[in-house]
Amino acid sequence: MPKALIERVARYHQIASRAGESGQSQVSSAELAEYVGVDATMVRKDMAIIGVGGRPKVGYFVGDLLARLNDVLGLSRRNEAIVIGCGGLGSAIARYPGFARYGLKIVGVFDSDFSKVGQLVGEHRVLPMEKCKSVIEVFGVRIAIITAPGSRAQQLCDWLITRGIVGIWNFAPVDLRVPPNVAVRNENLGIGAAQLIYHVNNRTTPTAPAP
Amino acid sequence: MPKALIERVARYHQIASRAGESGQSQVSSAELAEYVGVDATMVRKDMAIIGVGGRPKVGYFVGDLLARLNDVLGLSRRNEAIVIGCGGLGSAIARYPGFARYGLKIVGVFDSDFSKVGQLVGEHRVLPMEKCKSVIEVFGVRIAIITAPGSRAQQLCDWLITRGIVGIWNFAPVDLRVPPNVAVRNENLGIGAAQLIYHVNNRTTPTAPAP
Numbered sequence: 001m002p003k004a005l006i007e008r009v010a011r012y013h014q015i016a017s018r019a020g021e022s023g024q025s026q027v028s029s030a031e032l033a034e035y036v037g038v039d040a041t042m043v044r045k046d047m048a049i050i051g052v053g054g055r056p057k058v059g060y061f062v063g064d065l066l067a068r069l070n071d072v073l074g075l076s077r078r079n080e081a082i083v084i085g086c087g088g089l090g091s092a093i094a095r096y097p098g099f100a101r102y103g104l105k106i107v108g109v110f111d112s113d114f115s116k117v118g119q120l121v122g123e124h125r126v127l128p129m130e131k132c133k134s135v136i137e138v139f140g141v142r143i144a145i146i147t148a149p150g151s152r153a154q155q156l157c158d159w160l161i162t163r164g165i166v167g168i169w170n171f172a173p174v175d176l177r178v179p180p181n182v183a184v185r186n187e188n189l190g191i192g193a194a195q196l197i198y199h200v201n202n203r204t205t206p207t208a209p210a211p
Numbered sequence: 212m213p214k215a216l217i218e219r220v221a222r223y224h225q226i227a228s229r230a231g232e233s234g235q236s237q238v239s240s241a242e243l244a245e246y247v248g249v250d251a252t253m254v255r256k257d258m259a260i261i262g263v264g265g266r267p268k269v270g271y272f273v274g275d276l277l278a279r280l281n282d283v284l285g286l287s288r289r290n291e292a293i294v295i296g297c298g299g300l301g302s303a304i305a306r307y308p309g310f311a312r313y314g315l316k317i318v319g320v321f322d323s324d325f326s327k328v329g330q331l332v333g334e335h336r337v338l339p340m341e342k343c344k345s346v347i348e349v350f351g352v353r354i355a356i357i358t359a360p361g362s363r364a365q366q367l368c369d370w371l372i373t374r375g376i377v378g379i380w381n382f383a384p385v386d387l388r389v390p391p392n393v394a395v396r397n398e399n400l401g402i403g404a405a406q407l408i409y410h411v412n413n414r415t416t417p418t419a420p421a422p
Binding site for chain 2: 004007014035072073074088089093095097098101143169182183188189190192193194195199200201202
């Protein structure tokens with residue numbers, strides 16, 4: 001799927017999850033469209049692409065929609081992950097309650113700073129880096145969330161890949177490079193800041209009604 | 212500019228900033244292309260759109276490129292911001308060193324939890340929410356970074372907008388709605404997780420050379 005479609009599908013999944021959790025049984029293409037910020041025609045096209053059938057004036061059944069979205073995104077299986085780096089951001093991620101919905105399960109939190117090892121971060125006790133290899137093997141971990149300092153992030157990333165990690169979620173302030181058989185997502189606060197500032201400077205001002 | 216172009220421009224800005232900081236005076240379209248993950252033809256088209264001239268076999272002068280990108284994105288002026296919510300994520304953002312490059316200056320850090328008020332977070336002393344209105348007025352703050360709990364985020368956002376905030380950078384785990392004359396950027400860890408997992412499950416495996 002193209003990148004923009006994957007992002008929309010992830011958003012459909014989020015709204016469907018919330019609808020399901022709040023006991024809603026149906027969701028309309030208009031609701032999905034409003035949440036994702038596209039028009040209802042695009043929602044219906046997307047649903048056709050991923051093979052979800054809707055009904056006129058009813059919309060989509062939340063259960064069916066969610067099952068299909070879980071399949072498409074690969075969220076049906078459990079995805080074990082580890083967090084490397086236990087500063088403010090790493091701790092916040094390790095405690096983030098919203099990952100269960102995605103089958104993402106954090107099974108280990110690591111730091112190279114011995115003063116942090118042994119501390120509790122949410123439900124996780126911080127482990128020393130020497131234990132990382134074993135945890136990856138024991139739990140079959142595929143995803144590593146990196147919040148280590150930028151200076152060490154690429155080296156760490158390369159090492160994790162040799163240990164069998166195939167998905168890197170990077171919050172260090174550098175863009176990490178990975179081989180083509182590894183997935184990487186670089187969260188980049190700077191890029192976010194630049195985009196927000198552009199939009200602040202190019203806001204649509206509400207237009208006055210025509211005279 | 213369309214959304215995808217804005218994101219590429221933000222990335223060109225990041226690579227140009229780094230090149231400048233490391234003393235590099237020129238950058239080629241191939242380097243920019245590799246970093247952004249597009250081809251060099253698209254880089255040259257983008258540069259033509261934003262009005263940056265390059266030279267064959269030389270590329271772009273970093274100083275000129277950066278000046279133009281700063282203008283396009285609106286990063287030349289200083290953008291004052293406040294952080295609301297001082298948990299792990301809020302503290303990490305308040306201490307993030309990379310914002311200076313974007314003219315983004317955090318001038319106040321707030322929390323409604325009195326046990327946090329008065330503590331130091333990096334160079335910032337945590338202020339009580341009652342001081343928020345004054346800080347916005349005194350510094351002409353336009354941007355608010357919200358890391359408050361999801362349950363309170365929308366109400367907080369609405370109030371900030373009445374106080375003159377025109378850009379909301381939201382890290383709370385809900386998507387915030389704003390009027391059309393306000394810019395919002397919802398950072399959504401769940402959407403990030405779903406996209407990464409999709410890519411982990413749909414990795415391109417290195418293809419063997421044709422026989």
